[in-house]
Amino acid sequence: MLTTEVPAREELLRRAAGLAPVLQRNAAWAEENRRIHDESIEALADAGVFKLRVPARYGGYECDTRTLVEVAAELGQADGSAAWTAAVYWIPTWMACLFPDEVQDEVFSTPDVRVCGTLSPTAMAAPVEGGVVVNGKWGFVSGAWHSHWQEIVAIQVGPDQQPMPIMALVPMSDLQIIDDWNTTGLRGTGSVSTVAQDVFVPAERVLPLPAVLQEQYASRLNAGTPIYRAPLLPVASASSVGTAVGLAKAARTAFLQRLPGRKITYTSYESQSEAPLTHLQVAEATLKIDQAQFHAGRLADTVDRKSELGEQWSLEERARVRADMGAACKLAKEAADILATASGGSSIYADVPIQRILRDIQSMNLHALMHPNTNTELYGRVLCGLPPNTLYI
Known part of the structure; x- marks a missing residue:
């Protein structure tokens, strides 16, 4: 486990404002190439932007949502695509904190981990021994090119059970990226589609979506932390x-x-x-x-x-x-x-x-x-x- 001193909101805003030169310099490149420039990703990581919703025990900042709003506004003044991508990472990163603590140990073992995701249940999951097998495609997956994990939603269908939406965490290495992000706006976000083909997801990395929507979370260590409830x-x-x-x-x-x-x-x-x-x-x-x-x-x-x-x-x-x-x-x-x-x-x-x-x-x-x-x-x-x-x- 790792802990770190949490910067004050004013310090995080100062860091975000200080990113303006690199984000503005790379904005045109990001739009032309339809993804965030590697230099911008590294700068965001160095400023701690990807740590804002990570638990303190992994070196994260556990920031409140007022900080998210203000940091995103600073980033948005420099480049909308970079700000959008960072903000989108915050959501599935927070969602990863709802999973069992041993799953979080795996996800947050990567420094400055980036988790992309979606709430659209555009895939199917079949129960198998020890977990589920997922097949399907998700669109509008912002930041997929630079992500380590994807939070997915699928419909689980099995014998003798009603269809149920599930939320799961999948390493990006298990998914295929479809380079289909040809748009008029937010082009730099790289919000491509991803595909799962017979991807096995162990049971501990699967949560029932209805339970999540009713605040029935699986983490014990985060249960008492305000931002995770x-x-x-x-x-x-x-x-x-x-x-x-x-x-x-x-x-x-x-x-x-x-x-x-x-x-x-x-x-x-x-x-x-x-x-x-x-x-x-x-x-x-x-x-x-x-x-x-x-x-x-x-x-x-x-x-x-x-x-x-x-x-x-x-x-x-x-x-x-x-x-x-x-x-x-x-x-x-x-x-x-x-x-x-x-x-x-x-x-x-x-x-x-x-x-x-x-x-x-x-x-x-x-x-x-x-x-x-x-x-x-x-x-x-x-x-x-x-x-x-x-x-x-």
């Missing part, structure tokens, strides 16, 4: 949302950096910064960023407070954290839209950052768990006294 979906929401805030801030920075000396073509404005329209656009975008930050912060604070106190979650609270995530994504996108519209025709060139920022944040808003419309509707259903129409709450 929260529900999965609030944790996933808090882990993801900071990237959207960071991208919106990046859009504002990119716009303001290009503003000096720019004029508004085909008008009498020789300086765009003197136009009342520009004042309205910058102010409106900034207010939306502030609102996005509020929703992201309320989400994280809810998760952290309830985890620390060990309180039961109400259905309304569960729905609200998803609504907060959707609202933050929507507002961040709206802010980026305003600033991109104000950036003029020259902003569509590939070497102008705001075009990539806009595509990245649009892609985030299309994610099934982050989609603002889906999350707002879910919250409204619960507020109106109806049961949720999803298990992912």
Whole structure:
């Protein structure tokens, strides 16, 4: 077992901000090659970004979700794909901490271990002696190229039993990567597909998904640690949302950096910064960023407070954290839209950052768990006294 001194949040934010030069330098390469640059991965590891959700007994930091939001926002200001990938790693890394302690010993024996994953049950599992055999394919597996393990979800079907979704941990060496990530946004995340062909998973690395969704976890050593007794979906929401805030801030920075000396073509404005329209656009975008930050912060604070106190979650609270995530994504996108519209025709060139920022944040808003419309509707259903129409709450 290994323990290490946990850096304060301010130190982790300082480290994240210090990564900006390398992440920005490699952003165009990552987009062209559709994966994070090795140098960026090494820099993130050196800064301790992959340790944020690792138990302290393995040298991890056991950070709360407020720290995740703020670190992701810092990373997102440098490169959306790098921030998204780091945030996605935090979720299945946390999920690995729900497994039996001997499984964690295996997973976290790798320094700066990276665990990718998915919540989509797009594979089948057949029970065999000592475990299950899995066959199937998963898409949108962000960070797969640099991962050591994948958290998978499959439907287990066997004789004399009802189909049941399971969650399992599989070494990446047991899976095949399909290089199919050809997209318009978040291209640098390398969110490829992975395939399992007759992959045996021992029973200790398998958990029933319904039990996980009901906070029935298998770890004994993590049971008393606040961050590991929260529900999965609030944790996933808090882990993801900071990237959207960071991208919106990046859009504002990119716009303001290009503003000096720019004029508004085909008008009498020789300086765009003197136009009342520009004042309205910058102010409106900034207010939306502030609102996005509020929703992201309320989400994280809810998760952290309830985890620390060990309180039961109400259905309304569960729905609200998803609504907060959707609202933050929507507002961040709206802010980026305003600033991109104000950036003029020259902003569509590939070497102008705001075009990539806009595509990245649009892609985030299309994610099934982050989609603002889906999350707002879910919250409204619960507020109106109806049961949720999803298990992912």
